Amino acid sequence: MLNKVFGGTSILALMVATPAQAALPGPVKAMIDTAIASKNDVDIQTVVKLAKATNPDDIAEIDALLTAYTTEKNILAAAELKAKQEAGFFTNWTGEGELGAFRSTGNSSNTGISGGVKLAKDAVKWRLKLRAFADYQRSNGITTREQFAASIEPNYKFNDRLYAYGLAQYERDRFQGFSSRYTLSGGLGYSVIAEDNMTLDVKAGPAWRKTNFTNGGSDSSIAGLAALDFGWQISDNLKLTENASATIASDSNTFASTTALDAKLIGTLSARFSYTVEHETNPPIGRIKTDTVSRATLVYGF
Incomplete structure (x- = not known):
C-alpha cells in the first residue's frame, strides 16, 4: 500500500x-x-x-x-x-508614605523622627509629582532638628522621552541657617533609560531662588538647576534609587544627593535605608558647609 x-x-x-x-x-x-x-x-x-x-x-x-x-x-x-x-484628575494616582527615624551630622548631631509622602499622576500628555518630607526632634523642651521640604512638579510630555518641567519648592532648615527658601524653575527633561527594571531621568533649566535667613536677612538670585532621578529594580524584593540635584546661584551653590535602598517586607510594605548629603558652598556665618542624614523608615506604597 x-x-x-x-x-x-x-x-x-x-x-x-x-x-x-x-x-x-x-x-x-x-x-x-x-x-x-x-x-x-x-x-x-x-x-x-x-x-x-x-x-x-x-x-x-x-x-x-x-x-x-x-x-x-x-x-x-x-x-x-x-x-x-x-481618567479624571482625582483618579489613577500612585504614591508612597514613609515613617521612621533619622541620624544627622553636620550643623546638628541628633536622632529623631522622619516622615514623608510622595504622590504622582501619569496621564497621556502630562505628569504631576507632589512630594513632602520632614525631620523633627525636641530634647528637653528644645527643638534640636527641624527640616521641612515640599515641592510640586508638573511635566508636559512631548513624546515618550522628552518633556518640559516646572518646579515650585519650599524648604525650611533653621540649623542650616535659613528659615525659608523658595525655588522656582522650569526647563527640559529627558528619560535616558526607560526600561521595566531601570529608569534614569535628567532635567535642567533656569531657576529663581529666594532665601530668608534665620538672622533676619534675605537674598534672591537667578540660578541654574540640574537634577537626575535614577531607579534600579535589582530583584523582585530589592530596589536602589538615587536622586541628586545641583542649584548654581550667585550667592551660594547647593548640592544634594539621596541614595536609598528598599527591601520589600510584605505586600506593599518595604523597609528603606537612605543616606542624604547636602552641601552649601557659602553657608551663613557659623554654619558648616555639609550636612548628612541617615534614615531608616518603613514605606507603604499605594
Missing part, C-alpha cells in the same frame, strides 16, 4: 521527502519564556536571536512565541492608554 502511486509520487517517497517538524526543545522554550517573563525587550531580543541561530528548524515556533508576547504587550499598552485618556 505504501508504494501505491498518486500522481506519480508514492506515499513512502512523500514521507521521506517531508519529515515531521521537530518541536522546539524544552530548555530553549524555557529560556525564551523566562526572558519574556522579565518584560525586558533587550533581553528578549537577545535570547530570541540566539535561539534562532541554534535552532534554525524551529524559527516559526520561536516567532510565534515572540508574536504572542508582542500582541499581549500591545493590548495592555492600548488598555493603559485608554484608561489614562478617560
Whole structure:
C-alpha cells in the first residue's frame, strides 16, 4: 500500500521527502519564556536571536512565541492608554508614605523622627509629582532638628522621552541657617533609560531662588538647576534609587544627593535605608558647609 502511486509520487517517497517538524526543545522554550517573563525587550531580543541561530528548524515556533508576547504587550499598552485618556484628575494616582527615624551630622548631631509622602499622576500628555518630607526632634523642651521640604512638579510630555518641567519648592532648615527658601524653575527633561527594571531621568533649566535667613536677612538670585532621578529594580524584593540635584546661584551653590535602598517586607510594605548629603558652598556665618542624614523608615506604597 505504501508504494501505491498518486500522481506519480508514492506515499513512502512523500514521507521521506517531508519529515515531521521537530518541536522546539524544552530548555530553549524555557529560556525564551523566562526572558519574556522579565518584560525586558533587550533581553528578549537577545535570547530570541540566539535561539534562532541554534535552532534554525524551529524559527516559526520561536516567532510565534515572540508574536504572542508582542500582541499581549500591545493590548495592555492600548488598555493603559485608554484608561489614562478617560481618567479624571482625582483618579489613577500612585504614591508612597514613609515613617521612621533619622541620624544627622553636620550643623546638628541628633536622632529623631522622619516622615514623608510622595504622590504622582501619569496621564497621556502630562505628569504631576507632589512630594513632602520632614525631620523633627525636641530634647528637653528644645527643638534640636527641624527640616521641612515640599515641592510640586508638573511635566508636559512631548513624546515618550522628552518633556518640559516646572518646579515650585519650599524648604525650611533653621540649623542650616535659613528659615525659608523658595525655588522656582522650569526647563527640559529627558528619560535616558526607560526600561521595566531601570529608569534614569535628567532635567535642567533656569531657576529663581529666594532665601530668608534665620538672622533676619534675605537674598534672591537667578540660578541654574540640574537634577537626575535614577531607579534600579535589582530583584523582585530589592530596589536602589538615587536622586541628586545641583542649584548654581550667585550667592551660594547647593548640592544634594539621596541614595536609598528598599527591601520589600510584605505586600506593599518595604523597609528603606537612605543616606542624604547636602552641601552649601557659602553657608551663613557659623554654619558648616555639609550636612548628612541617615534614615531608616518603613514605606507603604499605594
